[in-house]
Structure formats: C-alpha cells, structure tokens
Amino acid sequence: EAGYEVGAKVATRKASGAVLNALAAVMPELWGGSADLGGSNNTDIKGAASFSPEEFATTQHPNCSIYGRQLHFGVREFAMGAITNGILLGSDTRVFNGTFFQFADYERAACRLAALMEVPNLYVWTHDSVALGEDGPTHQPIEHLASFRAIPQFEVVRPADQWETAEAYRAFFEKENTYPTAMILTRQGVPTLAETAEKAKDGVKKGAYVLVDTEGTPDVIIMASGSEVQWAVAAAKTLADEGIKARVVSMVSMEWFEEQDAEYKESVLPASVKARVSVEAGLAMPWYKYLGAYGKPVSIEQFGLQGDGAQNMIDLGITAEHVVEAAKASIDEAK
Numbered sequence: 001e002a003g004y005e006v007g008a009k010v011a012t013r014k015a016s017g018a019v020l021n022a023l024a025a026v027m028p029e030l031w032g033g034s035a036d037l038g039g040s041n042n043t044d045i046k047g048a049a050s051f052s053p054e055e056f057a058t059t060q061h062p063n064c065s066i067y068g069r070q071l072h073f074g075v076r077e078f079a080m081g082a083i084t085n086g087i088l089l090g091s092d093t094r095v096f097n098g099t100f101f102q103f104a105d106y107e108r109a110a111c112r113l114a115a116l117m118e119v120p121n122l123y124v125w126t127h128d129s130v131a132l133g134e135d136g137p138t139h140q141p142i143e144h145l146a147s148f149r150a151i152p153q154f155e156v157v158r159p160a161d162q163w164e165t166a167e168a169y170r171a172f173f174e175k176e177n178t179y180p181t182a183m184i185l186t187r188q189g190v191p192t193l194a195e196t197a198e199k200a201k202d203g204v205k206k207g208a209y210v211l212v213d214t215e216g217t218p219d220v221i222i223m224a225s226g227s228e229v230q231w232a233v234a235a236a237k238t239l240a241d242e243g244i245k246a247r248v249v250s251m252v253s254m255e256w257f258e259e260q261d262a263e264y265k266e267s268v269l270p271a272s273v274k275a276r277v278s279v280e281a282g283l284a285m286p287w288y289k290y291l292g293a294y295g296k297p298v299s300i301e302q303f304g305l306q307g308d309g310a311q312n313m314i315d316l317g318i319t320a321e322h323v324v325e326a327a328k329a330s331i332d333e334a335k
Contacts, residue, residue: 004162009189013126015165016185017042032096033071035080041098041126045069077103081110088119098124101141101184114180115153123182129281130316132187133309140304146285148182155255158184160229163196164252167204188309190227207256208268212236214245220327223249223290224279228318232279235323274334277326281318294334296326
C-alpha cells in the first residue's frame with residue numbers, strides 16, 4: 001500500500017511510473033517501453049537492461065541483454081502497438097507501451113486490432129490535455145478521449161490523482177477480461193485528494209464512484225475525470241457554501257462503469273437528479289448519455305492554445321468557477 005500525502009501535487013504520469021516500477025519488482029513477466037519518450041512517459045523500469053543483443057549496446061543504452069525488460073521502439077508508434085500486440089499473442093508475458101496521448105493517433109490501427117482480437121495491451125499515454133502547455137495545439141489532445149472511447153472493447157481510464165492511478169493499475173491487472181486499456185495521464189502536477197484516499201480502492205474498479213456526497217438527495221451531480229476532478233470538488237464546496245447540495249462523481253472509466261449492474265449505476269447517478277454537469281478537458285461528446293436533457297458540459301470544443309498550461313485551462317473555461325455556473329444553469333433548467 002502506498003502512502004500519499006494529501007494535497008501533494010504530483011503528475012499522474014509520475015504516479016504511474018512509480019506504480020509500474022513497483023509492479024515490475026514483483027512481476028518478472030512485466031516489460032515494456034516507449035516510442036522514444038520513456039523519460040517523459042515515465043515508462044522506464046529502473047535498473048532493467050534494454051532488450052537488445054549485448055553487441056548492440058550504445059553509450060545511451062550500455063546495459064543490453066536478450067532478457068532485457070526495457071523496450072526502445074523509436075519514433076514508431078504504430079510499430080510499437082503492433083509489436084506489443086504480437087508479444088501478448090505469442091507469449092505469457094505482460095507488456096506495456098507509452099507515448100504522448102496526441103501521438104496515440106499514429107498507433108490507433110494497432111489499438112483497434114488489439115480490441116478486435118481481445119489482446120490486453122496496456123497503453124501509457126501522457127500529456128493528456130491543453131495543460132501540457134507550450135508545445136501548442138499540435139500536441140494537445142482534444143478529440144482523443146472521445147475517439148478512443150468510440151472503439152468497441154477498448155477501455156479508457158483517466159485517474160484523478162496518485163490514489164486513483166495506483167488503483168487503476170490494480171483494477172487492470174485484476175480484471176478477468178482481456179480488453180486493451182489506456183491509462184490517460186497528466187503532464188502537470190495534480191493535487192492528491194483526501195477523498196480518493198478513502199474511496200479509490202473500492203471505487204476505481206467500478207469505473208465511477210461518489211467522491212463527494214451530500215445529506216439527502218443532491219441538487220446537482222458533477223461528473224469529472226482526471227485532472228478536472230479537483231475542479232469538481234472545489235465547485236461542490238463553493239456550491240455548498242451557497243446552500244446548493246452537489247454530489248461529485250469521479251468518472252475514471254466509462255467502460256468500467258458500464259460493466260456494473262443497473263443498481264450500482266443508479267446509486268451513483270440516480271435518474272431522479274436531472275441537474276448534471278460534466279467536466280473534462282476535451283470534447284463533451286461522450287458525456288451526453290450521462291448528462292441527459294438538462295445537463296451542462298464544461299468542455300473544450302476547439303483546438304488548443306500555445307502558452308502556459310495552467311493559463312490555457314483558464315482561457316478555455318476549465319475552472320471551478322465555470323463548473324459552478326454550469327451547475328446553477330442546469331439546476332435552473334431542470335426545475
């Protein structure tokens with residue numbers, strides 16, 4: 001069990017790297033790598049040899065072995081996806097691969113085949129939003145969450161903080177199905193939430209769970225994923241100060257949530273509560289099935305911006321203040 005400090009700001013990509021290394025220490029069958037972004041994706045297994053004959057050692061990768069656990073794919077995302085599919089089809093090992101979420105487009109055909117073949121590939125996709133900042137809109141995912149959620153039998157997982165990241169990996173390796181799964185992770189630090197420390201272990205594996213609740217029936221339900229969960233929690237506190245009861249639901253994985261029975265889904269998103277808000281730094285498209293007729297999305301419906309990542313979020317409306325406004329608007333319409 002990890003011990004995380006509540007309030008500590010840690011990027012979920014870094015939390016992911018720590019979890020992968022902890023898993024590698026007890027799972028000798030686990031290996032993987034990145035498309036030339038290991039340091040940024042945090043996919044390096046510390047101390048592991050590179051998978052390569054010893055005679056091909058370089059100054060950059062001096063420790064090589066045909067039994068190495070570190071794969072260096074180069075800037076070849078599709079090849080990386082195809083190679084790791086093949087490893088899973090042809091061996092009893094478990095493998096992961098990583099790149100920036102924006103570059104997952106180059107890997108998409110292999111991802112689709114993994115879903116079609118029911119191969120449990122594990123994708124570590126980092127730098128998941130406009131918050132990555134200065135690289136600009138060419139590197140900032142907007143439509144990607146929606147488009148990968150659209151692939152049948154492909155599971156998209158976007159944890160909010162360190163606790164949810166650790167539990168997401170636990171859920172992936174303990175799940176009985178064989179679907180490919182993408183961990184969608186931040187570049188920027190995100191606060192470690194007090195609420196996830198208590199609830200993530202039971203909640204994450206169910207895809208969505210009540211993170212913050214109220215007494216009695218809530219006036220509005222605020223749903224969020226990943227780095228935006230913090231703004232949902234902050235908005236709920238502001239609304240509570242104004243006498244408005246807001247429930248916060250952390251939507252870690254829509255696919256995992258849809259696997260739950262009707263009773264559980266109703267307990268998280270009761271049909272009687274019509275006022276709803278979704279918060280995610282990408283297209284709102286996947287959220288409308290949960291928003292209903294009166295729900296309001298807080299989303300990004302344009303390409304990103306070049307500039308400071310935190311300022312990008314503000315300029316594009318991904319703020320607690322905007323969530324509060326959306327909640328009030330939804331409540332008014334649902335009356």
